[in-house]
Amino acid sequence: MRLYVLVSLLSLAAGPALGQGKVNVYNWSDYIAPKEVERFEKDSGVKVNYTTYDSNEILDAKLKTGYSGYDVVVPTASPFFVRQLAANLYQPLDKSKLKNLKNLDPEIMTALAKYDPGNAHAIPWMWGTTGIGYNVVEIKKRMPDAPVDSLRMVFDPAVVSKFKDCGVMILDSPTDVLPAALNYLGLDPDSKKPEDLAKAAAVVKAVRPYIRKFHSSEYINALAGGDICLAFGYSGDIFQARDRAAKAKDKRDIAYAIPKEGSLLWIDVAAIPKDAPDGDEALRFLDFMMDPKVAAASSALTGYANANKAALPLMPKSITGNPLIYPPTDVRERFYTVTAGTAEQVRDRTRLWTLIKVGR
Amino acid sequence: MRFVIALPFLWLAVFFLLPFALVLAIALGSNAPDLAPPVELGFSLKNFALLFTDDLYVAAWLSSLRIAATATVVTLLLGYPMAYAVARTSARWRPVLLMLVILPFWTSFLIRVYAWIGLLANNGLLEQFLRWTGLAQNPETILGTEWAVQLGIVYAYLPFMVLPLYAALEKLDLGLLEAAADLGAPPVAAFLTITLPLSLPGVVAGCLLVFIPAVGEFVIPDLLGGTGTLMIGKVLWDEFFTNADWPLASAVAICLLVLLVGPIALFQRQQAKSLERK
Numbered sequence: 001m002r003l004y005v006l007v008s009l010l011s012l013a014a015g016p017a018l019g020q021g022k023v024n025v026y027n028w029s030d031y032i033a034p035k036e037v038e039r040f041e042k043d044s045g046v047k048v049n050y051t052t053y054d055s056n057e058i059l060d061a062k063l064k065t066g067y068s069g070y071d072v073v074v075p076t077a078s079p080f081f082v083r084q085l086a087a088n089l090y091q092p093l094d095k096s097k098l099k100n101l102k103n104l105d106p107e108i109m110t111a112l113a114k115y116d117p118g119n120a121h122a123i124p125w126m127w128g129t130t131g132i133g134y135n136v137v138e139i140k141k142r143m144p145d146a147p148v149d150s151l152r153m154v155f156d157p158a159v160v161s162k163f164k165d166c167g168v169m170i171l172d173s174p175t176d177v178l179p180a181a182l183n184y185l186g187l188d189p190d191s192k193k194p195e196d197l198a199k200a201a202a203v204v205k206a207v208r209p210y211i212r213k214f215h216s217s218e219y220i221n222a223l224a225g226g227d228i229c230l231a232f233g234y235s236g237d238i239f240q241a242r243d244r245a246a247k248a249k250d251k252r253d254i255a256y257a258i259p260k261e262g263s264l265l266w267i268d269v270a271a272i273p274k275d276a277p278d279g280d281e282a283l284r285f286l287d288f289m290m291d292p293k294v295a296a297a298s299s300a301l302t303g304y305a306n307a308n309k310a311a312l313p314l315m316p317k318s319i320t321g322n323p324l325i326y327p328p329t330d331v332r333e334r335f336y337t338v339t340a341g342t343a344e345q346v347r348d349r350t351r352l353w354t355l356i357k358v359g360r
Numbered sequence: 361m362r363f364v365i366a367l368p369f370l371w372l373a374v375f376f377l378l379p380f381a382l383v384l385a386i387a388l389g390s391n392a393p394d395l396a397p398p399v400e401l402g403f404s405l406k407n408f409a410l411l412f413t414d415d416l417y418v419a420a421w422l423s424s425l426r427i428a429a430t431a432t433v434v435t436l437l438l439g440y441p442m443a444y445a446v447a448r449t450s451a452r453w454r455p456v457l458l459m460l461v462i463l464p465f466w467t468s469f470l471i472r473v474y475a476w477i478g479l480l481a482n483n484g485l486l487e488q489f490l491r492w493t494g495l496a497q498n499p500e501t502i503l504g505t506e507w508a509v510q511l512g513i514v515y516a517y518l519p520f521m522v523l524p525l526y527a528a529l530e531k532l533d534l535g536l537l538e539a540a541a542d543l544g545a546p547p548v549a550a551f552l553t554i555t556l557p558l559s560l561p562g563v564v565a566g567c568l569l570v571f572i573p574a575v576g577e578f579v580i581p582d583l584l585g586g587t588g589t590l591m592i593g594k595v596l597w598d599e600f601f602t603n604a605d606w607p608l609a610s611a612v613a614i615c616l617l618v619l620l621v622g623p624i625a626l627f628q629r630q631q632a633k634s635l636e637r638k
Contacts, residue, residue: 214587
């Protein structure tokens with residue numbers, strides 16, 4: 001929720017207090033099973049100061065200001081963690097103190113090593129896809145043969161225009177939406193060529209009149225509450241919307257689809273900022289995060305796949321057997337990742353995004 | 361005595377001049393995403409140049425001015441009768457009515473704006489009400505449009521208009537109106553020639569108290585506005601957070617400040633004048 005952003009903005013200057021036997025964790029909202037955190041506090045005697053945010057941008061601003069006071073943060077690997085690593089904001093991990101490292105999924109570790117050579121600075125936490133969340137009844141009412149598992153749902157004006165009246169939201173994130181638009185056009189999703197990006201921008205501009213808002217978290221409540229019927233967002237967020245909608249008084253059926261054209265694979269990682277006061281408690285917390293029980297309980301809470309191979313047998317079939325959470329190999333083969341690009345490329349991309357949003 | 365005078369200046373130096381100098385220094389530097397903080401200090405006016413060459417910023421500025429000016433006029437039209445009514449009620453009821461104007465401040469600004477989402481949303485309370493009364497069967501959703509932003513600003517800033525207007529109207533000598541009536545002036549003429557000119561300082565103060573903060577408003581357009589709502593406060597947020605371009609964001613902030621200096625100076629002069637009159 002945007003409220004979190006505003007609250008964290010208000011506390012931007014006031015970092016947490018530093019001290020012994022404490023670990024200051026800055027994480028996404030609803031991302032670690034709270035019961036497990038309590039267990040960690042009891043077992044280790046280390047007090048956890050847990051604060052949350054809802055966007056990578058807020059975390060980025062705090063880290064770049066310096067002296068954030070956080071011991072453990074959880075950015076998305078690309079492009080945020082990569083840029084922060086390039087700015088020398090993280091300390092290398094003392095792997096001799098991370099006994100649970102062996103539990104992690106080698107496939108994810110290899111994907112991550114592309115950004116962080118030798119996995120020296122970060123451990124993977126959760127991963128997921130970017131795709132289509134929709135209200136089953138409202139979509140069917142307006143378009144019985146809607147291509148729900150295709151990017152056409154959001155990028156084809158002939159399709160998305162049918163859902164204008166019931167509400168459409170798209171992530172406010174150039175690093176998620178522009179690669180998807182490139183992919184929709186059959187171009188390289190990681191392309192940094194200005195002419196390719198111009199084509200991608202044209203795709204988003206063409207559907208912009210039918211989009212109520214570009215936002216990175218409001219769609220969870222909006223989908224669950226019936227304020228919108230279609231969203232392009234993060235898998236776990238849409239699962240949360242689905243669960244909330246199912247519990248609500250007037251039950252709504254919310255579904256998620258991984259686009260058949262392919263999807264951006266994102267990985268959130270846990271890392272220790274360079275200016276963290278004491279690394280030891282932070283390392284213990286990272287080791288705790290790699291405990292299979294913790295990862296399993298957190299996946300059950302969030303609906304995201306974790307990067308912990310040893311956690312697989314501990315999770316219910318409803319999660320590990322769900323092709324939307326742990327997709328089969330043929331779906332995984334169409335996943336893509338994006339690189340950060342140079343400072344100029346970042347600037348051009350974000351400027352392009354601002355212009356798309358305001359319709360210029 | 362000297363210490364007492366020095367204190368406010370010290371305060372200004374530490375909490376205004378120093379931060380302003382920092383922001384200016386950042387604005388003159390260039391964006392460096394691989395540094396932390398992401399700024400390479402220097403002396404270049406290219407960030408300011410960009411503000412005037414890329415028409416996005418000028419458009420955002422003009423649209424902020426338009427939204428703030430509209431809100432000011434609407435709060436004045438709503439606030440004047442309210443303030444007038446409060447000033448004319450018996451002394452016993454006045455504190456109660458004033459209390460009602462101030463009461464919303466007891467809740468957080470953020471929560472009050474958030475509450476409007478529930479009122480204006482698709483199938484929100486407003487639409488349910490319209491359908492229930494039969495006034496409209498298929499009302500257009502207001503949330504996410506400029507109307508919602510406008511409504512939010514008027515709602516949030518109305519007390520800032522009412523209070524200075526009340527202060528001016530309450531001081532008005534009723535004998536003047538009686539004299540006007542005795543001399544045959546109809547009520548409208550008495551209002552236009554006596555009440556309105558004498559309450560002018562309150563009008564100016566109220567308008568500036570609404571206009572100045574409304575131009576840079578961020579929370580209301582962010583929560584109630586949609587994708588197309590262009591306001592300078594939101595552009596600033598985007599430059600700082602989404603684009604992580606601190607120098608450009610600083611340049612936007614400085615331009616915002618410079619462009620508001622005019623109205624603020626006007627406000628100061630008017631305040632000083634009304635103090636002299638006493």
